Structure formats: C-alpha cells, structure tokens
Amino acid sequence: MLQTVIEFKNVTKLYGEEKSKAVDDISFAIKEGEFITVLGSSGSGKTTILKMINRLIREDSGNITFFGEDISEMNEVDLRREIGYVVQQIGLFPHMTVAQNIATVPELLKWDKKDIQSRIKELLALVQLDPEIFADRKPKELSGGQQQRVGVARALAANPKVMLLDEPFGAVDAITRLQLQKELQKIHKELSDKTFVLVTHDINEAFKLGTRVLIMDKGKVCQFDTPQEIIRNPKTEFVVNLIATVKEHEAFWGELK
Numbered sequence: 001m002l003q004t005v006i007e008f009k010n011v012t013k014l015y016g017e018e019k020s021k022a023v024d025d026i027s028f029a030i031k032e033g034e035f036i037t038v039l040g041s042s043g044s045g046k047t048t049i050l051k052m053i054n055r056l057i058r059e060d061s062g063n064i065t066f067f068g069e070d071i072s073e074m075n076e077v078d079l080r081r082e083i084g085y086v087v088q089q090i091g092l093f094p095h096m097t098v099a100q101n102i103a104t105v106p107e108l109l110k111w112d113k114k115d116i117q118s119r120i121k122e123l124l125a126l127v128q129l130d131p132e133i134f135a136d137r138k139p140k141e142l143s144g145g146q147q148q149r150v151g152v153a154r155a156l157a158a159n160p161k162v163m164l165l166d167e168p169f170g171a172v173d174a175i176t177r178l179q180l181q182k183e184l185q186k187i188h189k190e191l192s193d194k195t196f197v198l199v200t201h202d203i204n205e206a207f208k209l210g211t212r213v214l215i216m217d218k219g220k221v222c223q224f225d226t227p228q229e230i231i232r233n234p235k236t237e238f239v240v241n242l243i244a245t246v247k248e249h250e251a252f253w254g255e256l257k
C-alpha cells in the first residue's frame with residue numbers, strides 16, 4: 001500500500017470581514033509518488049489549498065495531515081524542510097548566482113561544502129542547464145524559462161518529499177512551457193518517490209501532467225480522479241463545460257485545416 005502523504009479532512013478557509021469561503025469543507029488524500037494537478041478557474045481556491053499545505057495559510061476548520069501527522073502540531077520549519085515550493089514569480093535572490101540560489105537551503109542545513117557543490121551540478125543537469133555555463137550567472141542573465149528551471153532546482157535542493165508548484169509556467173511562452181512541462185514530467189518519473197502537487201488553470205497542462213486531477217470550483221472539489229476517468233465520466237456540469245472547451249478548441253483547429 002502506498003503511503004498517504006497529504007490528507008485534507010473537512011477543511012474550510014474563510015477570508016475577510018464577510019467570511020467568504022475560499023475553500024469550503026473539502027476532503028481528499030494524496031499518495032506517495034503521485035503527480036496531482038489542481039485545476040480550476042480563477043478564485044476557485046487552488047492557491048489557498050497549496051498554501052495551507054506548507055502552512056503559509058491556516059485553515060479555519062477541519063484538519064490537514066502530512067505523512068499522518070497533524071500539521072497544526074508540527075514544527076513549521078521541520079514541515080517546510082520536507083516541502084519544495086515553486087511559484088510563478090520565481091523569487092530567485094537577484095544578488096546571488098544560480099549556484100548560490102540552489103545552495104541556500106543546503107547551506108542553512110549546514111551540509112558539507114563538497115556535497116553542496118555536487119548537488120548543484122546534479123540538479124542543474126536534472127533541469128537541463130549546463131553547470132559550466134549557468135552556475136555562476138545571476139538570475140537577470142537568464143531567460144524566464146531558465147529562471148523557472150533554477151526555481152525548480154532550488155526547490156529540489158534539500159531533497160524534499162513533496163513539491164508544491166503554483167502556476168510554475170504561467171509566465172513563459174507556449175513553446176518553452178511545453179518543453180518545461182515535459183522536463184518536469186521526466187523529473188517526477190526519475191524521482192519516483194516524490195509527490196508533486198501542481199496548480200494550474202490550464203486544462204491541457206492539468207490533464208497532461210496529472211496522474212490524478214483535482215478539479216475545483218468555488219471552493220469545492222468537483223472531481224478528483226485520473227484524466228481518463230474524468231473524461232469518461234465527468235461528475236458535475238462544471239467538469240462537463242471544462243471538457244467542452246477543449247473540444248471547442250479542437251474543432252477550431254480542425255476547421256483551419
């Protein structure tokens with residue numbers, strides 16, 4: 001049996017004076033090694049889910065476990081050490097080189113210098129950046145796609161069990177995006193015990209990358225299943241409409257032929 005890595009039980013998050021429900025009584029479980037994509041329209045609660053997992057946001061009710069342990073009872077630093085976090089805005093440190101950016105957490109953890117150097121090389125190779133060329137560059141000397149690769153490498157540096165990725169390819173062009181998606185899929189396959197949770201509003205990205213897709217609408221989970229099962233058996237009108245958008249695009253491209 002695969003281990004449950006993250007579990008939400010009746011989790012609700014309220015915002016503002018009016019206590020509107022950003023996340024509304026949701027429950028789901030994620031197993032070790034899965035690549036979960038969280039798909040939904042703007043404001044459906046995707047980022048809130050991700051930030052509740054690494055405790056940047058606290059739930060108002062319900063509970064969240066990480067490898068069976070209630071995260072509200074865990075030390076935040078210990079929890080975040082097990083979680084890599086990649087966001088669209090990247091957040092590389094501008095005054096540091098690529099190598100120094102990747103080394104940040106291993107240095108905090110006081111890894112041996114030699115181990116840090118070999119880890120930097122290994123990770124740059126994993127994200128398809130030649131260490132000879134890129135290790136000593138500053139973030140501003142990289143393209144957006146290259147910066148995003150460094151963001152992924154930095155998040156993987158201390159070997160976390162879980163990777164949270166919030167619209168990681170939102171700001172790159174379509175061709176680079178496709179390439180980064182393929183690379184991320186390859187990285188996930190190579191690191192088979194790692195669990196990935198990726199937020200996107202792009203249905204193609206969600207269905208291509210996700211071993212299961214968690215579909216959100218207005219703070220609720222509409223469906224959580226494999227891409228094949230969702231296509232075969234869409235559970236709500238929202239999901240039916242979502243799939244219809246893909247068919248509409250297909251028809252459009254078909255007509256151009």
Ligand SMILES: Nc1ncnc2c1ncn2[C@@H]1O[C@H](COP(=O)(O)OP(=O)(O)OP(=O)(O)O)[C@@H](O)[C@H]1O
Pocket residue numbers: 015016021022040041042043044045046047048049201
């Ligand atoms: N700090 C906040 N204060 C008040 N309301 C918030 C706050 N953060 C998020 N919200 C609201 O909670 C809801 C869910 O937001 P969330 O960022 O989780 O959505 P999302 O699905 O990630 O959206 P997007 O795809 O646009 O990033 C939205 O209605 C949003 O306006």
